[in-house]
Amino acid sequence: MLNNKEYLNKIFQSNKPLIIYKTIGGFDVYTDFNERIVLNSKNFKSFLNIKCNKLNSKIKELNCYVGFFGYKLLCKNIDIKLPKQQTSNFYPGLVYKPQTLIKIRKNITIKSLLKNFRKKIPPQKKDYHFHEKKFNLNLNESQYSNLFEYFSKKIKLGETYQIKICQTYSNKSHIDAVNFFWKLMSINESPESFLMRDKDYSIISCSPETLITKKKNTIITKPIAGTLNRTKKMTTKYAMSYFKKNEKESKEHNMIVDMERNDLSRICKSGSVKISKLKSVEKYRDLYHYVTEIKGTLKEKTSNHDIISAMMPAGSVIGCPKINTLKLLNSRERLNRNIYTGSFGYINANGDMRFNIIIRALLNFKKRTEISAASGVVIDSKAKKEYKENYIKAKSLLDLFKI
Amino acid sequence: MIYVIDHEDSFTYNLVHLLDNFAPTYVSNYFNIDKKKLDTCKIIVFSPGPGDPSNYPETQKIYHQYKGLKKIVGICLGFQQILYGEKGQIIPQKKIYHGYQSRIKVLNGSSLFKPNKILLGGRYHSLKLKEPFSHQNLKITMRCVETNVAMAIEDTINNVYGFQFHPDSFLTVDGKFLIQKILQSK
Numbered sequence: 306m307l308n309n310k311e312y313l314n315k316i317f318q319s320n321k322p323l324i325i326y327k328t329i330g331g332f333d334v335y336t337d338f339n340e341r342i343v344l345n346s347k348n349f350k351s352f353l354n355i356k357c358n359k360l361n362s363k364i365k366e367l368n369c370y371v372g373f374f375g376y377k378l379l380c381k382n383i384d385i386k387l388p389k390q391q392t393s394n395f396y397p398g399l400v401y402k403p404q405t406l407i408k409i410r411k412n413i414t415i416k417s418l419l420k421n422f423r424k425k426i427p428p429q430k431k432d433y434h435f436h437e438k439k440f441n442l443n444l445n446e447s448q449y450s451n452l453f454e455y456f457s458k459k460i461k462l463g464e465t466y467q468i469k470i471c472q473t474y475s476n477k478s479h480i481d482a483v484n485f486f487w488k489l490m491s492i493n494e495s496p497e498s499f500l501m502r503d504k505d506y507s508i509i510s511c512s513p514e515t516l517i518t519k520k521k522n523t524i525i526t527k528p529i530a531g532t533l534n535r536t537k538k539m540t541t542k543y544a545m546s547y548f549k550k551n552e553k554e555s556k557e558h559n560m561i562v563d564m565e566r567n568d569l570s571r572i573c574k575s576g577s578v579k580i581s582k583l584k585s586v587e588k589y590r591d592l593y594h595y596v597t598e599i600k601g602t603l604k605e606k607t608s609n610h611d612i613i614s615a616m617m618p619a620g621s622v623i624g625c626p627k628i629n630t631l632k633l634l635n636s637r638e639r640l641n642r643n644i645y646t647g648s649f650g651y652i653n654a655n656g657d658m659r660f661n662i663i664i665r666a667l668l669n670f671k672k673r674t675e676i677s678a679a680s681g682v683v684i685d686s687k688a689k690k691e692y693k694e695n696y697i698k699a700k701s702l703l704d705l706f707k708i
Numbered sequence: 709m710i711y712v713i714d715h716e717d718s719f720t721y722n723l724v725h726l727l728d729n730f731a732p733t734y735v736s737n738y739f740n741i742d743k744k745k746l747d748t749c750k751i752i753v754f755s756p757g758p759g760d761p762s763n764y765p766e767t768q769k770i771y772h773q774y775k776g777l778k779k780i781v782g783i784c785l786g787f788q789q790i791l792y793g794e795k796g797q798i799i800p801q802k803k804i805y806h807g808y809q810s811r812i813k814v815l816n817g818s819s820l821f822k823p824n825k826i827l828l829g830g831r832y833h834s835l836k837l838k839e840p841f842s843h844q845n846l847k848i849t850m851r852c853v854e855t856n857v858a859m860a861i862e863d864t865i866n867n868v869y870g871f872q873f874h875p876d877s878f879l880t881v882d883g884k885f886l887i888q889k890i891l892q893s894k
Contacts, residue, residue: 463833465758558807559877626758
């Protein structure tokens with residue numbers, strides 16, 4: 306019989322659908338899915354409010370759905386229309402119900418609803434993997450600048466105060482997702498990293514941004530606004546003083562803090578929304594981030610759908626004010642964002658949930674990989690700098706393809 | 709009851725939570741007004757929002773319909789909507805303040821706040837009131853220390869008040885007090 310480690314390696318080398326999610330002190334691996342639901346704007350609300358409450362697994366950690374909600378689904382959910390865009394017809398949203406959870410910490414422990422889970426491993430995969438080293442970019446610098454100028458005018462007219470222009474890198478590839486994921490983790494183990502793999506697609510992400518942590522009636526969000534390119538000699542102390550002195554980064558951050566306070570206030574008890582940690586610096590391989598934590602107590606009878614609708618799509622990756630900024634973005638973006646700026650996470654039957662913002666992510670689908678990045682246009686932004694920032698944000702993912 | 713007319717802003721609910729401290733607060737979109745509730749409420753609040761006052765004819769109508777009958781309070785865009793309703797012009801400003809904490813001075817004409825007091829207020833506005841602006845009842849009662857841009861208005865005859873900055877912002881020091889003064893004025 307296989308021991309836990311051997312079993313886990315066998316799964317990684319197989320074709321078995323699985324999900325990996327970074328957690329404190331390690332990773333959770335979900336597998337043996339007995340339900341897979343493709344979400345769309347018709348079934349989204351009933352999935353959140355009815356299906357999620359009906360779960361009844363014996364094991365608490367497995368009493369959940371894990372998966373993602375795409376950008377378009379989240380827009381439609383709050384009645385924001387999207388025009389016809391170029392699309393690869395990827396799923397609007399996908400969730401899975403796991404029967405086995407493998408916890409990777411110092412040791413590997415396994416919880417499963419199946420007696421014979423160790424025997425449920427398909428034969429070694431025969432997939433042919435390949436990838437191009439180079440990527441195409443959907444907007445070149447001059448196209449980006451044009452869009453930038455257009456949105457800058459809108460800021461001067463007060464139609465938006467901050468707007469995030471998205472760029473997408475793509476190439477031809479069919480990747481070994483698990484292999485890529487651990488490579489990514491070895492260089493950039495971000496707190497919201499995840500992998501989703503199924504027969505027809507894979508997603509890997511080193512997202513740093515937590516959108517929702519909900520336990521009982523307490524909800525926390527941790528928006529990031531402010532990015533500094535990190536060099537080897539730089540210290541966190543330097544990064545802190547850079548952000549503090551930099552008026553543009555501070556103002557951009559302030560705006561996101563007030564916006565996230567607002568989104569929480571929609572669903573929280575009056576007076577309960579508090580900033581619990583204002584403006585701290587977090588360090589990553591290629592960059593520093595400026596982060597704030599905001600907390601609130603949910604109103605009684607707030608449904609899962611109420612929470613998702615108030616918080617998603619996440620303001621910090623869209624801009625502000627959310628509704629009008631989404632309308633402006635959607636009127637100009639020609640390429641579907643797919644998973645980018647959607648959310649990945651889980652909802653437990655007891656109502657607890659954790660969701661991130663899907664950024665720093667790659668989607669491998671139909672022998673094509675796409676990686677998107679966006680940075681904020683505010684009144685003091687410079688097109689060239691923001692264009693470069695998008696590259697910095699995508700870099701650790703793009704680098705995986707260089708080998 | 710306080711009725712907040714929301715112009716689809718991402719700061720409206722910060723304001724709602726502030727107002728909730730003093731009276732039950734009802735919120736609706738500007739295009740989805742509950743007329744019964746609007747008629748029965750004591751105070752109408754125009755929320756912040758994107759664009760300029762001319763984009764919201766519905767709110768202008770409500771302003772003219774209820775001015776003098778109910779207390780009306782405007783924040784940011786709402787402040788500009790009141791001025792626009794009083795024939796003020798709202799124009800782009802040279803330096804734009806989004807997410808900015810400004811020093812704001814109370815002027816002598818204020819009936820609610822101590823003259824010459826300096827406040828710290830969070831600002832999110834691209835546009836401003838074109839001046840000179842003069843009005844029989846509506847007075848400018850606060851200004852930005854740096855640029856002199858109008859930051860607050862009071863009309864004690866018609867019970868109309870407004871802030872260009874955001875008392876709801878975490879950048880504003882003691883926004884609750886500012887709101888309280890306005891809500892409790894006669």
